[in-house]
Amino acid sequence: MLSRPGIPPHPWVVDVAVVVVGIGLGAAVGSTVTTETRSQLSQPGGPEIFLGSLSGMAGTYLALVMLLLVSRVPPVERVLGQDGLLRWHRRLAPWPLGLIGAHAVLLILGYALAAHIGVVHEASAMATSSATMLAATVAVIVMIAIGVASIHQIRRRMRRETWWLLHLFMYLALALAFAHEVVLGPSFVAHPLARILWSVAWVAVAALVAVYRIGMPLVRTLRHRLQVQEVRPEAPGIVSVILSGRHLERLAVSGGQFFEWRFLTRGMWWQAHPFTLSARPSPPYVRLTVKAVGDFTDAVGRLEPGTKVAIEGPYGAFTVHAWRRSRVALLAGGIGVTAVRSLLEDLPLRSQPIVLLRATSAEELVLDDEIAELARVRRGRVERILGPRHQVSMEREIVKHIPHFRTRDFFICGPEGFVNECRRAMASLSVPKDAVHHEVYRL
Ligand SMILES: Cc1cc2nc3c(=O)[nH]c(=O)nc-3n(C[C@H](O)[C@H](O)[C@H](O)COP(=O)(O)OP(=O)(O)OC[C@H]3O[C@@H](n4cnc5c(N)ncnc54)[C@H](O)[C@@H]3O)c2cc1C
Structure with missing residues (x-):
């Protein structure tokens, strides 16, 4: 007896989520725009203060979306996969950081112009003016430090665990930024309903993170x-x-x-x-x-x-649910056989899969017998491609071993170099992009 089959993904969930996030961004920006009056804008420093408030609101909203992405809500994760969620998280990251940085700079400038004092004087006066301003200052410093640490060239030199621990401080920075915003944000001062809605949004996202990153793993661990x-x-x-x-x-x-x-x-x-x-x-x-x-x-x-x-x-979205066409091929590089081996089990009998196993030597072909048997009962076949990297062209091997490659779904798994080489081969063989599914064993 096997365990329960996995839950199929529903791609429309992501479309709905994108629309909801877009509406939320419009509402967040709109709430700042509508609180501004023409006379405030015409005062010295008025435009800078307005743009500063706007960028703060948009920046914290996008930070909330980033938090939502790392909560790995299962219906979304099943469509995009963890790598897809992280890709979006990384792509988005410069925006909230840039906008929150711009918020701090513009407000210091605006209030310095309004008070006719220097920016350094204004910055130190602002930072120490209240507990919430101090919290905001700490939040911006932490966010910028983490942003800098996330730059590829710097992150590469750091141990993964150090980087991860540093990243945890972002939760603290976001909590401080939120406290500052609901107390002082122009969209919330004298707008209790907006304050309640914004607080509900933040509490809901924090709850999703707590449930899916801590609660569910704890329940599963204790259950099993x-x-x-x-x-x-x-x-x-x-x-x-x-x-x-x-x-x-x-x-x-x-x-x-x-x-x-x-x-x-x-x-x-x-x-x-x-x-x-x-x-x-x-x-x-x-x-x-x-x-x-x-x-x-x-x-x-x-x-x-x-x-x-x-x-x-x-x-992970590297599952049989991604299979659309009538034919299928599975390509595993090195330890990437793990995913290919378990995915094969989900393929129907008569699916006639073609499996390419790539390794430097025969000794590295682990789980080979199991894969051969699973392919055999599905009327498929296994090809083994051995040899050092520089002697093997995956494009040539695909053409040689996989007929009808333009009408197949391809599942590719393994180290980054292998997956990238196979994807390049697919592109040069004009295999449609949506027919290529991959899992890279590196995040
Ligand atoms: C989705 C996925 C599935 C994987 N499945 C398997 C598998 O079935 N069998 C297997 O042998 N390996 C698998 N890996 C790779 C495995 O996670 C890493 O080899 C392992 O985490 C390395 O840890 P380390 O401390 O021994 O080595 P390190 O020296 O710390 O790292 C070696 C390499 O692994 C990557 N890595 C390190 N820690 C992590 C982490 N927490 N998350 C993601 N990548 C990391 C690093 O980027 C580095 O390139 C998988 C990776 C991913 C992303």
Whole structure:
């Protein structure tokens, strides 16, 4: 018996969400515009103060949207996947940061002009004028520090865990910014209804983050009580971890999806890392297969039976639900076989999948027998592409092994270099973009 099938995505949810977010932005900007009078605008510093208020309102609204994106609300996550949500989060990030920075600069300038004093004098007077202004100053400094740390060249040099801990301070900055805004924002002073609506929006988004990032993972962890049963070597540096748990038949998960895993040992409990299920759960067992590439994945190979495990997920849109055309091909690079192996299980019999497994040597082809058997019962076939990177052209291999490639859906999974090479090959072979689904094993 397998666990419950995963819940299918509904793409219209994202369309509705985009419309709602757009209306919200219009309302936030509109509420600032309508509170401004012509006489206020004609005063010295009036235009700067107006633009400062506007950019503050728009900036905090977009920060709220960014928070919504990291809450990973399941109906949206199932359509966009965690990587899609993070992509939007990163794309959006410069806007709220830029707008909130502009808010601070414009207001200092505007009030300095209004009071006929220097900007440095005005800035220090403003920052210390009240508790909420002090809170706002701290919030802007924290946001700018995190913004700078997120610049690709700087972030690359940081340990992922350091960057993540630093990022947590954004929650504090947003709480401070919100407190400052509802007390002093022109859209809220003397507008109790606007203040209530804005507060409800923030509390609702905070509740979504708390429910989906903390509450649900806690409930799932306690419900399933997963613990390590066995760590089985698959190849040099690659192990399968078999976990046992309770009520796994109730865990709705699709092949190709992943969880964030937290192994509750002394050195590992504080980090969660993503690993795809390398087989659909078969109650009371689930399995993941892990390649050692760093500290955490090294330590996975030394896990003791009985180690308790906390989970967050399932996540990911790399599932059979993305399949649209009649034919299908699955391409796995290295440890990307995990998603391909579990996704194969969800393909119907007679789907005749073509599976390309790419590795440097035969030794690295893990789960090979299982994949061959799953493909065989679906009347498909498996091709193995071995050899060093510089000797293999994925474009040539696709043309050689996959007939009708313009009328197939492609599922590609593996390290970034492999996925990018396959995507370039697809583009040059004129495979439609919406036929290419991919999961990169790096966030
Ligand atoms: C959606 C997804 C599914 C994955 N599934 C598998 C799988 O089934 N089997 C497997 O062996 N590997 C999988 N990975 C990769 C695995 O998560 C990383 O190899 C692992 O987190 C590295 O941790 P480390 O501390 O050992 O190595 P590090 O030295 O910290 O990192 C090595 C590489 O992994 C990336 N990485 C590190 N920590 C994380 C993290 N928390 N989240 C995302 N990326 C990270 C880094 O960008 C770096 O490139 C998956 C990754 C993603 C994003």
